Structure formats: C-alpha cells, structure tokens
Amino acid sequence: MTLTGKWAATGAAQRLAPLVEQLLGGELPVRVRMWDGSETGAADGPLVHVRSRRALRRLLWAPGELGLAEAYISGDVDIEGDLADGLRAMRHAVRERGLRPPRPGAGDRLRAVGTALRMGAVGPRPPVPAARAGLHGVLHSKARDRAAISHHYDLSNAFYALLLDETMAYSCGYWTSDAPGYGPADAQRDKLELICRKLALRPGSRLLDIGCGWGSLTLYAARRHGVRVTAVTLAREQAAYVRQRVAEQHLEDLVEVRCCDYRDIGRAPGHEGGYDAVSTVEMGEHVGDAQYPAFAGTLHGMLRPRGRALVQQMSRGRGAPGGGAFIESYIAPDMHMRPLGETVGLLEGAGLEVRDVDGLREHYVLTVDAWRRTLEERRAEFVALVGEETVRVWRLYLAGGALAFEERRMGVDQILAVRPDETGSAGMPLSRAGWYTGAAEVPAARYGETAGAIG
Structure with a gap:
C-alpha cells in the first residue's frame, strides 16, 4: 500500500521518492519520514526516520550499504521499533516485490545530485564515525x-x-x-x-x-x-x-x-x-x-x-x-x-x-x-x-x-x-x-x- 492523503503532500519525502523508486525498480518497501515531517512509501512497512539532510550527503558520498550503515551509526537515520524486526521486514518486502539493489550509473548519480541540490543536502563529505577501523600496511601482515x-x-x-x-x-x-x-x-x-x-x-x-x-x-x-x-x-x-x-x-x-x-x-x-x-x-x-x-x-x-x-x-x-x-x-x-x-x-x-x-x-x-x-x-x-x-x-x-x-x-x-x-x-x-x-x-x-x- 502506498501512502496517500496527508502523506502525499509535497515535501522532502515526495521529492526523494521518485529517484529512490527508479533505483530500486519499484515502490519503496518501507515507510520513510523525513526531517521536515513529510512521509512516503509503504504505510504498513517499517518506519525509517531520516533525521537530517546529512543522511543524504552520506549516501551521495558512499552509495549503498556503507553509506546507509554510517547514516544509522551517526544517528542521521533511525528505524522505529525493534531493529531486527525492521531489517527482517525490509528484506521480506524487497524479496516479495522483486526489487533490486541500487547500482547507480552516471545518469542516476547526476539525477541524485540534482535532487540533493534542490533539497539543500549537497555539501562536503560528513565525518566518518570514529568507530570505523583504520588499518594500514600489507594485508595480513x-x-x-x-x-x-x-x-x-x-x-x-x-x-x-x-x-x-x-x-x-x-x-x-x-x-x-x-x-x-x-x-x-x-x-x-x-x-x-x-x-x-x-x-x-x-x-x-x-x-x-x-x-x-x-x-x-x-x-x-x-x-x-x-x-x-x-x-x-x-x-x-x-x-x-x-x-x-x-x-x-x-x-x-x-x-x-x-x-x-x-x-x-x-x-x-x-x-x-x-x-x-x-x-x-x-x-x-x-x-x-x-x-x-x-x-x-x-x-x-x-x-x-x-x-x-x-x-x-x-x-x-x-x-x-x-x-x-x-x-x-x-x-x-x-x-x-x-x-x-x-x-x-x-x-x-x-x-x-x-x-x-x-x-x-x-x-x-x-x-x-x-x-x-x-x-x-x-x-x-x-x-x-x-x-x-x-x-x-x-x-x-x-x-x-x-x-x-x-x-x-x-x-x-x-x-x-x-x-x-x-x-x-x-x-x-x-x-x-x-x-x-x-x-x-x-x-x-x-x-x-x-x-x-x-x-
């Protein structure tokens, strides 16, 4: 079920949704609430709360799993309720809808940057969380x-x-x-x-x-x-x-x-x-x-x-x-x-x-x-x-x-x-x-x- 009515009002969520759905190859499997209170996606899906524009900057600089993880680690993104239940529900929805992992090409990246510009989310790379490992030297020395x-x-x-x-x-x-x-x-x-x-x-x-x-x-x-x-x-x-x-x-x-x-x-x-x-x-x-x-x-x-x-x-x-x-x-x-x-x-x-x-x-x-x-x-x-x-x-x-x-x-x-x-x-x-x-x-x-x- 896709959000309608008050959730369909124009906001950050509605500006972002078309780009995300294009990358996924289908409708969002989760309900997304943006920093301005706007929402989009599946009304019965897990609620993902994007708390700041910095979360989008993280995804621009590190598309995919690492950017999402760092957005969560830094507190820029939260999943409401039990985290394991939320992840399980998201994976189930992805399988049920036949969605694909995002693999943005050059055109997709340009559109993403344009969307981020309109939303005021473009800027320097956010600081890497301190918990990230920083190893140097020869592998397995x-x-x-x-x-x-x-x-x-x-x-x-x-x-x-x-x-x-x-x-x-x-x-x-x-x-x-x-x-x-x-x-x-x-x-x-x-x-x-x-x-x-x-x-x-x-x-x-x-x-x-x-x-x-x-x-x-x-x-x-x-x-x-x-x-x-x-x-x-x-x-x-x-x-x-x-x-x-x-x-x-x-x-x-x-x-x-x-x-x-x-x-x-x-x-x-x-x-x-x-x-x-x-x-x-x-x-x-x-x-x-x-x-x-x-x-x-x-x-x-x-x-x-x-x-x-x-x-x-x-x-x-x-x-x-x-x-x-x-x-x-x-x-x-x-x-x-x-x-x-x-x-x-x-x-x-x-x-x-x-x-x-x-x-x-x-x-x-x-x-x-x-x-x-x-x-x-x-x-x-x-x-x-x-x-x-x-x-x-x-x-x-x-x-x-x-x-x-x-x-x-x-x-x-x-x-x-x-x-x-x-x-x-x-x-x-x-x-x-x-x-x-x-x-x-x-x-x-x-x-x-x-x-x-x-x-």
Missing part, C-alpha cells in the same frame, strides 16, 4: 593482523563481560534444550563439552587452543578434564583476562597463555608440535584467503599422529566473503569467509583427514539473539561504557548477523579432522555416540586400541 584483532577484541573486557554470559564464550553456542531456565550460558557449556568429547580430551592430554578468546574452552578443558592447555591469542586484553582467570582458579600448572601470532606458535621451546588436540573456534575467519593453506598446515604440524583438530568456523558464499562493507569497516576488518566445502578441501590439502562436519547455523541465531537482548535490555550501561556510536554499531551488527544466519546467507560449522599416522590409522571411534550421550568412545577394534585412549 603480522602488524596489520594485530591491529585488526585489536580493533574488535580489545574494545573493552568490561564491554564483553556485560554482553556475554559468565562463560565469556564469544562464539556460537550449542543449544540442547528449550526447557525453562536453559539459557546462553548452558548452551555455551554444552558447546565446550561437545568440543572436549570430539577431541577425546582426558587428564594429561595436551591441547593447543588457537584464538582462545577470553579462555572459555581453555579454562573448561583444564578445570573439568584436567587437560594441559597452551592458549594463544593475538589480543592483549584477552591474554590479560585469561591469565587473571587462570590465577583465580589455580590452574597455573595446567594452562600457559601466549599472546602471539599463530605463525609464531612453533618457534618457542616446547611448542614445536606433538599436541594431542588442536582447537580453533571462530578464529580461522581472520586468517585470510591466501594465508589459509599455511594456517591449515600449522594445525597439521602441531598435532601428533592420530591427534585431532576441531575447527569451528563461519562460512559464506563468494558474494561477500568479508561479510559486506559494514562488517569489514566496523566489526571485523580483513575477515575472510568461504563456502564450507572449500575450507574442508583446504584442511584435507594440508594432510588432515576430515571425519565429521556439524552444522550449527540455527544455533547461531539463538546465540546472537541472546547477545542482542542483553544489549537492548542494558543499553544505558553499554552507552556509559563505550558511547552511543559504538552501541549503534553493535545494534546493527547483532541484528544483521542474526538475520544473516536465519536466512542462510551465513553458516557456522564444527569440522573435526585428524592427522593419520604413517600407516593411515586415524584412531577414531566407529561411532559418534560418545560425543552426544556421554558414553565412552568405542574405538576401531581392529587397530588394537584401548577404549578412549588418545596417547
């Missing part, structure tokens, strides 16, 4: 990777402690129940236990946790399973936090925390390899496309024969391997994702044998929604910690992220691989039952292994 990781993960330990549950796990949970009282912390603990079972961790096992985050898996494996863990992170804030937690839980004899690049892991004495297990939970997205074969080689090289590797990693089609302009500019610069099958191929190319792939896409919808609810419910506290602009970045990030997993534009998987020994033996059980039911693993008897042994 150690210095640039350190800066990229710091931009996202060193935001503030206090911020992440407020956003996450008590496990401090900043990755997809594993939701095993819909019973009342079951929440994100339970889902994270279930995920950590699932990883430990897939890796067949036992007291005395040696685990290398690459990209350990705030230590959720490191601490869980050491405390619950008696595992000796080398925890590696490139983020200084994370390393300091994990060391503090290790001391508080008296796990110094089991856990070593290293703040270093994954490429330097094997250079320190005692870290040349021979680990029973290697885990990397949502860290591989930061490695880079050209660098991933060497990363997979590191996983292989750090394992002893018949040792296992657990890679939990997000996937995406080739259309937006970095997640899109907004994600690349404000959340995870230099991130690279690929289709799941290509990652499996890269791991196999490094000499690992992939034995299990567990799709968790729906689990990430639940996980991100839990983080988003916390952000919305405690918004004032977040603003006091990091400021309104950063909170708006995260509102957009979490709302858009949940929708991307919901609509299968992104996925996440646990990939279990093993380094076979020289005879081809993988030492894997014949059944997955022990991973999910708590039963002891039943190994392949013809190889003469002891049940559950990993040494």
